[in-house]
Amino acid sequence: MSLRSSTFKSCKQVWTAPIRDDLQTLIRNLNQTSVEDRNTPRDRSHFGFMARQLFLQVLGYLLVDFKRNELESSPIPKLIPELSDEEKVLLHEGHRDIRTLNYLCLKPLEDQLPLAKASVDPYSPFPDLVPSDTKSNQLLSDEQMGHISEKFHALRSMKIALEGIQPLDNNITEQHYRKGVEPLYDKFLSSEDASDPIFQTLVVEPPDSPKRLVTRHFLSLLCIRSSISILDQIIYQAILNDKLSSLNPDNVIALSSIIGTLSGIRFEMTVQADQDTFSIEPGDIIHIDSSSLELPPVDFCYVLGLDVSLSKSLGDSITFTLLTIDEDLNMFSTLLKQL
Amino acid sequence: MDAVSIQTENPKTEQWQMLSQFTYQTNISSHFETHLEVPHSTDTCDYISGCVRQARAYFHSADSAPLDISPLLLYYGAVNLLSGTTALLTGEIPDINHHGLYLGDPNDSHHMIADLEMRISASTRGAFHVFMTNLSNNPIYSTDIWTLSEVLGSIPDLKREYEACYRSAQTYVIPLETINLQNRTIDRIDPIELSRYENPIDVFSRVDQFSNAYLQPQFSEEMTHIVLNPKVRSTHIGTYSIFGRKYLEIGHVKGNHIVTIPQSILMLMGLYALGQITRYKPEIWNPFVMADTTGERLIIERFLSICSRYLPNIALNHIHNSRIQFVYLSSE
Numbered sequence: 061m062s063l064r065s066s067t068f069k070s071c072k073q074v075w076t077a078p079i080r081d082d083l084q085t086l087i088r089n090l091n092q093t094s095v096e097d098r099n100t101p102r103d104r105s106h107f108g109f110m111a112r113q114l115f116l117q118v119l120g121y122l123l124v125d126f127k128r129n130e131l132e133s134s135p136i137p138k139l140i141p142e143l144s145d146e147e148k149v150l151l152h153e154g155h156r157d158i159r160t161l162n163y164l165c166l167k168p169l170e171d172q173l174p175l176a177k178a179s180v181d182p183y184s185p186f187p188d189l190v191p192s193d194t195k196s197n198q199l200l201s202d203e204q205m206g207h208i209s210e211k212f213h214a215l216r217s218m219k220i221a222l223e224g225i226q227p228l229d230n231n232i233t234e235q236h237y238r239k240g241v242e243p244l245y246d247k248f249l250s251s252e253d254a255s256d257p258i259f260q261t262l263v264v265e266p267p268d269s270p271k272r273l274v275t276r277h278f279l280s281l282l283c284i285r286s287s288i289s290i291l292d293q294i295i296y297q298a299i300l301n302d303k304l305s306s307l308n309p310d311n312v313i314a315l316s317s318i319i320g321t322l323s324g325i326r327f328e329m330t331v332q333a334d335q336d337t338f339s340i341e342p343g344d345i346i347h348i349d350s351s352s353l354e355l356p357p358v359d360f361c362y363v364l365g366l367d368v369s370l371s372k373s374l375g376d377s378i379t380f381t382l383l384t385i386d387e388d389l390n391m392f393s394t395l396l397k398q399l
Numbered sequence: 400m401d402a403v404s405i406q407t408e409n410p411k412t413e414q415w416q417m418l419s420q421f422t423y424q425t426n427i428s429s430h431f432e433t434h435l436e437v438p439h440s441t442d443t444c445d446y447i448s449g450c451v452r453q454a455r456a457y458f459h460s461a462d463s464a465p466l467d468i469s470p471l472l473l474y475y476g477a478v479n480l481l482s483g484t485t486a487l488l489t490g491e492i493p494d495i496n497h498h499g500l501y502l503g504d505p506n507d508s509h510h511m512i513a514d515l516e517m518r519i520s521a522s523t524r525g526a527f528h529v530f531m532t533n534l535s536n537n538p539i540y541s542t543d544i545w546t547l548s549e550v551l552g553s554i555p556d557l558k559r560e561y562e563a564c565y566r567s568a569q570t571y572v573i574p575l576e577t578i579n580l581q582n583r584t585i586d587r588i589d590p591i592e593l594s595r596y597e598n599p600i601d602v603f604s605r606v607d608q609f610s611n612a613y614l615q616p617q618f619s620e621e622m623t624h625i626v627l628n629p630k631v632r633s634t635h636i637g638t639y640s641i642f643g644r645k646y647l648e649i650g651h652v653k654g655n656h657i658v659t660i661p662q663s664i665l666m667l668m669g670l671y672a673l674g675q676i677t678r679y680k681p682e683i684w685n686p687f688v689m690a691d692t693t694g695e696r697l698i699i700e701r702f703l704s705i706c707s708r709y710l711p712n713i714a715l716n717h718i719h720n721s722r723i724q725f726v727y728l729s730s731e
Contacts, residue, residue: 376617
C-alpha cells in the first residue's frame with residue numbers, strides 16, 4: 061500500500077474520531093456567517109478567511125488567535141473574534157495530531173539530518189502553540205500514525221535525502237537548508253519555469269559529481285516537503301468533509317493539455333461554477349475522475365490557483381490550475397525521477 | 400456529424416447536382432466501394448438512380464405546381480429521395496410495401512388543417528418504419544397518434560410562423576445561440592424561448608440525451624440567458640435549420656415514452672398527411688386552398704417550401720455523414 065493509499069485509509073478514522081464533529085463545526089463557524097449576521101459582532105467569518113490564507117491547516121487558526129494583537133494594530137485593523145477556552149482546546153487537539161504525524165514521519169531526518177528538518181517541516185517556522193497538557197482526544201490512533209510514518213520513511217525521496225550527506229560542506233547550517241529548499245519550493249509551485257539553473261546541474265553534471273549530489277540532496281528535501289504538506293492537508297480536509305471535491309464529467313467543461321514540466325505535471329481544468337465547485341480553494345486536494353474524462357491517470361491534484369469568471373450572459377465558470385500528486389503524495393514527481 | 404461548407408449561389412440547384420451524381424452507376428459503385436464493403440447488384444444501382452431521378456422530377460414539378468397538388472408531388476418526391484438514400488446507406492433495395500402511416504378521418508372537431516391526425520403502422524415494411532430504422536437511431540412506437548400540428552411545430556425553420564399562427568400551441572424546438580469562447584463553446588437560450596412552456600426547466604428532461612450532452616443548465620433571475628455548457632467528450636445532440644442554427648429537439652410525450660423523430664422523417668409525415676388530403680379529400684383541401692381566412696395557408700406553403708429546399712440537403716447529410724451547409728460568401 062502506498063503512502064497515498066495509507067493516508068486516504070486513515071481519513072476513515074478521522075471521520076469517526078470523537079472530536080471530529082465539534083472541530084468541524086467550529087472551523088465551519090469560523091468561515092461562514094448567515095446573511096443576517098454579516099458585518100455584525102456575531103460574524104466570525106473573517107477569522108477563518110485569515111486563517112485560510114496561511115495554508116497551515118488547523119495551525120492557521122491557532123496562529124490568527126496567537127497574533128491577535130498584531131493583526132488588530134496593523135494598518136488595516138481587523139477585529140479578530142475571540143475564541144472561547146473550549147474552542148482553543150478543540151483547535152489544540154486538532155493540530156496536535158497533525159503535528160505529531162509530522163514529527164513521526166520526519167523522525168529519520170531529525171535523527172540523521174537535524175539541520176535539514178526545519179526546511180522540510182511546513183510548521184517549523186511557527187511557534188509550537190499546543191500546550192503540553194492538551195487532552196488525549198485523538199483524530200488518529202497511534203497505530204495508524206505508525207502505519208503512515210512507516211510508509212513515509214520508505215519514500216525514495218527520504219532515502220536519497222539521507223544518502224546524500226557526505227559531500228556536504230561541514231559549515232552548512234540550518235539556514236543554508238532553509239534558503240536552499242523553501243524558495244525553490246515556492247518557485248516550483250508558482251510557475252512552470254523549468255529554466256532554473258538547478259535543472260541544468262542535474263542534466264549536465266556527471267552522476268557522481270559533488271555538485272550534482274548536493275543538488276540531488278536538496279531536491280529530495282523539496283520532494284519530502286511536498287509529501288508532508290500534502291499529507292497534512294489531506295488529514296485536515298478529512299476533518300472538514302467526508303469526501304474530496306471531485307472534478308468529473310458532470311461539472312468539467314474544458315481541459316487544457318496536460319503538461320509535464322521538469323518539476324511536476326500540471327494542467328488547467330474549467331468547470332461550471334456551482335455550490336460544490338465554488339467551495340474549492342487554492343491549497344486544496346481534489347479528486348479528478350480521470351477515467352470518465354478519458355484522461356491519463358491524474359486522480360488526485362493540488363489546487364495551485366483558480367480564476368473565477370462570472371457572467372450574466374455566458375454563465376459562471378472556474379478555471380483551476382492543478383498539479384498532480386503521485387502515490388508518494390509528491391507534487392514534484394517528474395523532479396524525483398530526475399534524481 | 401462534421402459541418403462542411405459548400406459555397407454556391409443557388410443551394411437548391413447545387414444540392415440536386417450533388418444528388419444527381421447518384422444517377423450514374425459508376426458513381427454509385429464508387430460510393431459503395433468507399434463506404435460499404437458489401438456487394439451490390441445492378442438492380443440496386445438502377446433503383447438508386449431511378450429514385451434520385453424521380454425525386455428530382457417530383458421536386459421540380461412541385462416548385463411550379465399550385466398548392467392544389469404540390470403536397471402530393473412533394474410527398475412522392477420525398478419517398479423516392481429517402482428510399483434512394485436508404486439504399487445508398489445499406490447497399491440494398493429497401494423492403495417497402497406501403498406508406499407506414501395511416502391518416503385518421505377528419506371530423507367536425509378538426510377546425511384547422513393542422514388538426515389532421517395520423518398513426519404509425521406497426522408493419523416493418525412500411526416506409527416510415529424502414530426510414531426511421533435506417534436514417535435514425537430513435538425507437539419507433541407504432542401505437543401513437545400524431546397531429547400535423549405536432550409535426551409542423553417540430554420544424555426549426557417554421558417556428559416563427561407556427562407560433563404566430565397557432566398562438567396557444569407549443570413548439571418542439573428551442574433555438575440555441577452558440578458562442579465560441581477562448582477555450583470552449585457554450586450554447587445559450589434566450590429565456591423568452593421557454594416562456595410558452597408551463598415548466599420551462601422541465602423541458603430539458605424531454606430532450607433526448609440532454610444529460611449526456613450538457614451539464615445542468617445555468618440560470619438565475621439575474622442572468623440574461625440560460626447557459627448550456629457542453630460536457631467534455633459529450634454526445635452531440637440537436638438539429639439544425641437551413642441556415643445552420645442549432646436547435647434542441649423537445650421529445651413528444653406518447654404514452655409512457657418520449658419520442659423524438661428526425662427532421663427528414665417529420666417532413667415525410669407532414670407531406671404524407673397533406674398529400675393524402677390533397678389526393679383523397681379534395682372536399683377538404685379545395686376550400687382550404689381557395690378560401691382560407693385563418694392564415695394557415697401561409698404555414699402550409701412555408702412548410703412545403705422548407706421541405707423542397709431542405710429535404711434534399713438532409714438526404715445529402717445522411718449520404719455523406721456530414722452536415723452540409725450551403726453558403727453564399729461575397730468575395731469582398
